[in-house]
Amino acid sequence: QKEVEQDPGPLSVPEGAIVSLNCTYSNSAFQYFMWYRQYSRKGPELLMYTYSSGNKEDGRFTAQVDKSSKYISLFIRDSQPSDSATYLCAMSGASGTYKYIFGTGTRLKVLA
């Protein structure tokens, strides 16, 4: 079983839609939860960063972490064509290491 599961999509939505991206994980020791955005032919860039459970909001983006369910989400409000990218969840902080575990990424396309 993979440590992190993420629906690969692709996901196509109309401009202005609310997008929900999700990951589940199996290692309860993870403490840090991240969402990266990766445009085609580019490296991933950090979008949201959350420590432990709770919500974090940054503009149109909201990250949620539910450690009891081992489930994290990223919501994108008023989605724009420029949001079209692959979104990767990532986790770290287990076993006192500096290792980051990534999901497969969900490819999102926002249609104008």
Added chain:
Amino acid sequence: EADIYQTPRYLVIGTGKKITLECSQTMGHDKMYWYQQDPGMELHLIHYSYGVNSTEKGDLSSESTVSRIRTEHFPLTLESARPSHTSQYLCASTEGVTYTGELFFGEGSRLTVL
């Protein structure tokens, strides 16, 4: 924008050739990583380093080797490339004072072995 650079961005070579993928960062980060990324697959950690003269193999078995002689430089070498090495290779670094920190990525090196 992250100050981490990878060269070459694209490389097409024949089987059996030796190649080195370069990675440099100007942020003074101690921790550096190499990931392999294939379409539809998660990023797989193949090597990491927590400082000069410190290198470890990652979770994904790889025939590549790395070195860390200077803080800013973390090259990856394949002694004899094979078609199975065709992939995207991503270099990353973090300050990571606590257990973790923002991981900065380079733009990747896309390797094709014929």
